[in-house]
Amino acid sequence: MSFLDILAIIIPAALYTAAPLIFTALGGVFSEKSGVINIGLEGLMLFGAFAGVLTTLALQDVVGAASPWIAILVAALASALFSLLHAVASITLRADQTVSGVAINLLAVGLTVFLIRSIYGKGQTDFVDFRLNKEDLPFLSDIPVIGDIFFSQVPYTSYIAILVAIIAWYFIYKTPFGLRLRSVGEHPMAADTMGINVNRMRYIAVLLSGAFAGIGGSVYALSISGNFTGGTISGQGFLALAAMIFGKWHPIGAMGAALFFGFAQSLSITGAQIPFLKDIPSVFLLIAPYVLTILALTGFVGRAEAPKASGIPYVKGKR
């Protein structure tokens, strides 16, 4: 097996598993840049997966292959609505943001499986008929060498995710909206003095994080798992959180980290096909993202620092 053949297995698989992580990690970036910790990404993703699969199942007989794409949009809306709970609790009611995020995670599992049982009378849904298939990009996949490695056998959502990461970077670092978002997360009192409505910015940011996590969750369900159970997301949201931190709260960094984590995850599956990798116990590949994140936080892999005001509810007039 030549090196290029190996790349043609590894890289499409990495792109495939990274897409949900990229979307969700971007959601995390928005929320945390505004100063609201979002441990609830896991639950928001699960809710998105739930909404995505239900919508696809409902629409697939009517609109066919377009149904998963509509489902992603519905999932974004649904999870944004769900994240409103986190926003109200942690911004308006000044609840501990970590605790509220934990509650979101528990509530998402309970609520979605409760609804699935009420609707279908069993603990999981059927498999959807139309998935986000792995496809060869037209023209680009015909390029010799690169075509096979980067543009073949990957769902479109992976490229969209990368594109969205670049757009998110532009929004956060190059527009007035982004400047306000960051200022609210770094020094809310200064931002308030300059006439920015701190809590409104934070609400927008949390809702955005919900929408992105919803997209991530539905992309995961509709490309990788194919149906919905309470265990569908199993840690992807926390992995996305790790990617956001490893990427140092920066959209492009988060995307890079998500790609890398996707790569590590896919290696634990595709590794068996690849000569020198099959000797490495899969447990090392499984724990690599988490260990690396801890190392990144301690400063061994470049220090990662959170926005200054993250985790602190803003109370007007309080020093």
Next chain:
Amino acid sequence: MQKLLKNDRLFNIVVPVFSALLGMLVGGIIMLLGGYNPITGFGALIDGMFGSPKGIGEMIRAASPLILAGLAVGFAFKTGLFNIGVEGQLLVGWLASVWVGYALDLPTVIHVPLAILAAALAGGIWGMIPGFLKARFKVHEVIVTIMLNYVALYVTADIIKRYLYAGNEKSYKINESASLSSEFLASITNGSRLHWGIAVTIIVAFIMWFILDKTTTGYELKAVGFNQHASMYAGMNVSKNIVLSMSISGAFAGVAGAMEGLGTFQNMTVLSAFTGTGFDGIAVALLGANNPFGIVIAGLLFGGLNTAAPQMNFNANVPQELVEIIIALIIFFVASGYLIRLILMRFSKEGK
């Protein structure tokens, strides 16, 4: 009412009780919306908890690890630390207890305490890591503990597969001499799986109360939790206290794992997802207001809700997950204590 709001200690009791009631109320509304009868639902839930000796036995059995997880979270909270890593510490404790329980052959009086200590030690070390990283590198413990949960999940599964594998995704059973299970407790509760773990749990709750309220160390731990800078100027070693607090918290969580390993299951499964006990422990600690006694009560409540859920499903056809919804809602309400304070203030103003 005004008096009540000024009295923080009383308020600490009012918020959890109020939250638990609100959680149940919203749970009832969700049952209604889902087309179920809340009265039958809650009836079945209460019947499942208290309706039979077996139900009570199962409730207490399920409560042991929950209480211990709650004590672990609560202990860290007291030092101003948030230990989300109870789940991971529980897993390594579980594995350690099973390993010692299986590999050694000793008289029961030594074997059981030794296996529990091994679990406490394993959990303590797992908890010490985020404590050390926080003290030394100022890394936020929440993130590290979340990451370590996954490391624990995958590593314990791998170790079982490698060294302790008995087939069928399970480890070897522990030796009889390390078991906490009891014919006597099972017989008085009509064949439930109740084991001596609850006694261990009560002892640990007592230890937590003793450390925090009766020792200098406990005073320092709480002082660091209230105000790090003031503690430092008072000559306390903040770093040492952070590491110590996380280690003790982790040790409690490890003992929670021993409850599963030496009591309920007598072995360990190759897990592919979390048990959820560690996360429920956060709810238990919040509801118990971080007080050992409160945590025991809250743990019994959640243990009962969890074990009675199948009964509710059977009698009233309500999906079991309703219990998880109620637990999550209770966390929301306790965390939003501000809301409850507002509501009560409003009421008291109108009353005047």
